[in-house]
Amino acid sequence: MQDKIMIYPADIRNHLYEAGILRENEDVVMVAGQCALLENAGEIRTTYRAINLFDYRTRYLCARKTPFPQESYKIVAKRLSELEINELDENMELELDENKRAQHLLSYIFDVILPQYGMAKRKSQKELALSMLRALQENKLALCEAEVGTGKTHAYILAVTIHNLFSQSKTPTMISTSTIALQEAITKEYIPQISRILLEHRIIDKPLSFVVRKGKSHFVCDSRLKTYESSIRNQNRPEDQGLLAQLGELWREQEHYLDLDGFPLTPYVKERINVSQCSEFCPHSSYCRFASFSRRWLSESYDFQISNHNYILADVVNRREGKKKLLPYYNIAVFDEAHKLIDAARQIYCTRLSENEIPKLIHLISPERFVDKSSQRQMMELCTGLSEKNTRLFQKTGGAFIQSNQMENISRTIEEDRSTRLWIRDLIGMLEKLGRIFVTVKMDSCGRVKTIRNTAQSIEDRLNVFLSAKQNISWIEKSDSGGLEFCSLPRELERILYHDLWHTGVHSIITSGTISVGGNFDHFKRMTGIDLLQPQNRRVMEVSKLSPFNYSQNAILYIPEELPFPDIHDEKYIEAISREIIHLICATFGHTLILFSSYWLMERIFYEVKQEIQSFPLFIMKRGRMDMIEKFRRSGNGVLFASDSAGEGIDLPGDILSSVIIVKLPFPVPSPILEYERTKYDDFSQYVKEIITPGMIIKLRQWFGRGIRRETDTAVFSILDSRVGIHGRYRDDVLKALPDMPVTGRIEEIRRFIAEKKTGEYFLL
Structure with missing residues (x-):
């Protein structure tokens, strides 16, 4: 077995670096027997030396004007095997299985390397990453649920990177998300950080590269920019000088200057200068920057291509219909925030016609x-x-x-x-x-x-x-x-997703904090067509990791008794909910996010509460007003009334958000799609059990995920829905789905919890 040649051994390179053997400009070219061939490429010549990987004995081998070509490696390996330092010891055998070597290196990164950079050892994170790696190695579809705090983003970026090192994959990995916030975190924090660490420890030899893929309307059109810039300049108004300066910045050659999302321009201006239609008659077509960068984006030169679910699904549909592809060929796809994948599919596969x-x-x-x-x-x-x-x-x-x-x-x-x-x-x-x-x-x-x-x-x-x-x-x-729109969605969307996504041979990692109900993935698999996969063709690996956060010590759940049944047309119900919210805001000294499933009810209760609460700033997040999240963050002790959009994907760590109030269980909104789903079941109770309740539980867990974002956070959670009361129909389902924490129906317990867990600064804002 020891006559096998290992080429590009990333783990060996790291091993020699950690041992202090590898010189600054030196790299590991191959391993033969128990010896590694080290190459040092200088300006004039390239020198080679051999090193025994167990006792570190070294021998100078040769110097050349040019590096050894890969086709000569067998001859070089034979020369290595004849060296006296390459004497084989039966008790010291190198691991030749590339899958095992990849797993060992990934474990070493989590156990030894990451803690050097202040990252806590998390057993669940390491296990999650190893599960993802094994799924890639065994061509399994990985369903990976990782609750808040597990560190799933680090896990899949490292798992994919290590897998690609050992599989010698030359195609990019697709990372698909639901939110811009996560895309920005991946590109500005996670990938750059991981790249620096792996470079420093000589696991990779060049930085990890990535590009964010978006629809063309996000980018500058040279032709439209020139026309608009000329029209503004011709008006010769002093107040337009700032705008002209901003437009001038867009002519820079760097790739990121094409992206309008990074510029503080008004929506009106962006609409005037973005790419709308690309025409063969365009006067800029021969030297258009967008066209040039688009060709580069479609190449396989990037390690990661990052998009949202809608974009990757649009590419899948285009390929099936023989239209222009949006993405290059890829062999691995990671679907993060996968709980939103079915919503994206319903948007992309839906045919629409407006009036x-x-x-x-x-x-x-x-x-x-x-x-x-x-x-x-x-x-x-x-x-x-x-x-x-x-x-x-x-x-x-x-x-x-x-x-x-x-x-x-x-x-x-x-x-x-x-x-x-x-x-x-x-x-x-x-x-x-x-x-x-x-x-x-x-x-x-x-x-x-x-x-x-x-x-x-x-x-x-x-x-x-x-x-x-x-x-x-x-x-x-x-x-x-x-306005009005006709909409039409395929009845068998699940089967279409099965053929378009899961039956293609692409390695898939599907992850989210909430895609199961008590560790059971049946609902998600049924809705996305994954359940149609035949075991003999492709197996599904299911992994569920609980949050490492200590909810039993750092959280409390408040469920009041004797609330009216949820009915937005009942004044007594509105009065009771408003009263509970006022009591909770006062008990937690603000610091509150209130989540509604109805805009009408949100506005009604906001104005009721506003009459009584003057001590804390109140904010209401109407449709499209995402800026309210930042205003709430800056307030320090505000109260944010919000809808579903604030219940997912936002990160408000620390004391700013110390109370999450869920006014009503977030059951799926009645829709024609649900009406059709109902027709599939003879028994209504079975329909509720398999479709309605799992949908509610998954969203409820997402909403709960806003409360505690770091290990030191403490928070109050409240559910103001009588159906979760002592004798409520959904109490058992809800409590089983949520992290273990004390449950109370007394507002005094909330006041006591806040007094015990918060410091003096919390109350002084």
Whole structure:
């Protein structure tokens, strides 16, 4: 076995570095027998020496003008084996199994190297990383739940990096997340830190490289930037000098200057200069920076490509449909924040058509632009017909729903009837006619003709989807802007995800703090199609690591008794919830995040509480107001009223957040998708058990994860829902899912807990 040659042995290089043997410019080229070949590349010549890996005896080998080519390694290895220092000792045998060597090196990093940089030894983190590594080595799909504090990000970056070192993978690893905050942490903290440590310990020989992948609207368009900059300069207004300076910065060559997310420009300005459409007629196409960087991003030169779930799913769909790929080939994909993966899939695989798309197409056509008069008349008639049919279709299917202002009522299933199908078919027929006309029509812009054809074809394709009632769930909903949209989602989305994601041969690590219910992954596997994997083709590794934080000492759970049943239309319920929130805010001296599942209820209770609380700053996070999180952070002792968006992905360590109030159990919001799920079950109680309750538990655990972010944090958790009371239907399910901690129904216990756990500064803000 000892005649095997090991090339690029990262663990051997680290071993010699830690022993103080490896010189500054020296590297390990290969291992043969018990000897390593060390190469020192100088300016004039390259010198080689051999070293016994057990007793560190060394022998000078030779010097060359050029390094040994890899094809000569067998000859060099034979020469190494003939050295007297390479005498084999049966009691000293090198481990040749690359998988085991990778595992040993990963363990060494967690046990010895990371603690040198102030990182605490965490048994669960090391076990998690080793499980991820073994899954990659054995081509298993890894389902890894790691509760807050486990350190899953370090775990998977190190597991992937070590695996790639020993497998000699030349393709990038995809890391997919749900939030920008995690992407920024990965690129600004985790990867740079790990890269520095591994470089210092000679485990890698060059820094880990990465690129963040986003939609093109996040980047600067050279053509649009030049046009907009010229228009601002021509106005010659003194107040625009600052803006012109910022626009000038965007002309720098460095890659990160293309990314608009890093510039403090208004949304209006970004909309004017970002990449909207890339056209072959663009005057900048031959030297466009975005096009140049896009080609580089599609290369396999990066160690990591980082994107969100939507982007990686869009790439998967494009590949399946034969469209332009968004990402390079990759062999490993890490899905972090995987509890949001199904939501992303429902967005990407959902076909949408808004009520204003056909009016926009009509505006784009502008019949007066046509060269010949007969085409003008024909096109005007067609545009009038399209407008009328579009209006009837949305008004008929929307019905009274159009007049509804209730924020919770944002969607309803489309009732399939003959008239709806006829209107859709009429629209399709008109769009087909439009396409035929534009084959021969002459306009003042060939680029405009192409845009019209593509837009009309896109609308036609989507209308055809809405006719496929047996394959799709179809509904109409209000968009964020208040307009109406037709939506259609494949009924068998799980099976599509199975084919697109899990049946491709890509090594996958799927991780989150909350993807199981009590360590059971059945709900997540069912929703994502993972349960369709056949054991003989690909096995699933399931790992669940509890939080290392001491909740029993550092947390307390408050569940009041005698609360009314949750009903936002009941004034007694609203009064009781408001009273409990006021008592809790006073007991914890502010420092509170209050999470709601209803915007309407959030606003109503905010104004009720505002009448009584003046000692602490109150903030309300309405739709899109993520800036309120930073205002809350800076306040020191504020109270933040927020929705689901603040219940996931935010990191507020320390005393700023010492109380998390959950007003109502976060059951899934009724939707056409849930209505369809219900039809799969004969027994309603089974539907609740397998779909509704697991969905609620997973989100509840996410919300709880906001409270304690560091080992020294202390926090109060409160659930103001009678269904978790002493005799509540969901009490056992909830308590089993949450970390072990004292439970009380007395507000005095909360006051005592805060008094014991907090220092004087906490109360002086």
